[in-house]
Amino acid sequence: MRIDIITVLPELLKSPFEASILKRAIEANLVEIHFHNLRDYTSDKYKSVDDYQFGGGAGMVMLIEPIDKCISALKTERSYDDIIYMTPDGERLNQGIANQLSLKKNMIILCGHYKGVDQRVRDHFITREISIGDYVLSGGELGAAVLCDAVIRLIPGVLGNETSALTDSFQDNLLAPPIYTRPRDYNGWQVPEILFSGDFPKIEKWREDQALIRTRERRPDLMDD
Missing domain, CATH: 1.10.1270.20 (tRNA(m1g37)methyltransferase, domain 2)
Known part of the structure; x- marks a missing residue:
């Protein structure tokens, strides 16, 4: 399995994958995790990834252009089974969803920030929206780490005893x-x-x-x- 994570804070995400079961899964080549800094796909000198809402209102909105550039670049290299957006109003993560995703080969996870992403991202790029609970975090990075942990531990060979996950x-x-x-x-x-x-x-x-x-x-x- 390969998981590409799009984020504005890659440094926040890396530590969960540098220890314990996730680290062993990566070292055993059972999963690949790649982080993509959204600011690398911006077109202005300030590396802006957000702007004010049309129509007014509190909170900034993530721009569609850098997200489009990043996802499009990744899709030129391989096909993806799912492009997931971490958002509080997505379907709530449960064991059944983790089981389904553990069978996928390639996934992209987009971490939201600020007020969220331009709706056109959700309309035209995202195939699945997932929440880890009915509360709001500062960004989607911690949710992405939770999702990855829930999914990766189900991949055959990751746990020492493969029947362990079946009795969770x-x-x-x-x-x-x-x-x-x-x-x-x-x-x-x-x-x-x-x-x-x-x-x-x-x-x-x-x-x-x-x-x-x-x-x-x-x-x-x-x-x-």
């Missing part, structure tokens, strides 16, 4: 069941005996039941779905 919360619309490790007894707090039974079908049934209970208590909306 929100797979099959369920929250993950409780998990335990050593010690068996800590301050009198005991690990459930079933986990030491050696009866793996019963253990799996217990985990399924616990996942259902936890989902019903904490996220009943998932059960409705």
Whole structure:
């Protein structure tokens, strides 16, 4: 998979990809991450990427021209499965979307800033708009990092145990069941005996039941779905 990220603040984005699972995925050539500074595609000496709104109003708007130049340059080199715009009014990121995107080969992620992008960018270049929640950030960079993490960890070979991602919360619309490790007894707090039974079908049934209970208590909306 290759992900091209268009941003006005590439330095803000780089650190998540220089550690842990994302770094290992890049070093193993399972994913390529490329950052593109939108100011490199401007045409004035000030490297302007924003301007005032037509019709008045608070907040600056990202210009269409540098975005067009950047996306067009990338598209001359390869075809893209999706061109994603990170925006608070996009579809809310969930596990199903992450699963879908993990199957893609090439993606562009455009990070919004200021008041947002000229609507014509959304109308003519963007194929999918994604939000990481019902709140507003200073820019789309942190959202892009969240999206990349959610997607990249699903690529075969990224996690040490490939079945791990299949038992995460929100797979099959369920929250993950409780998990335990050593010690068996800590301050009198005991690990459930079933986990030491050696009866793996019963253990799996217990985990399924616990996942259902936890989902019903904490996220009943998932059960409705």
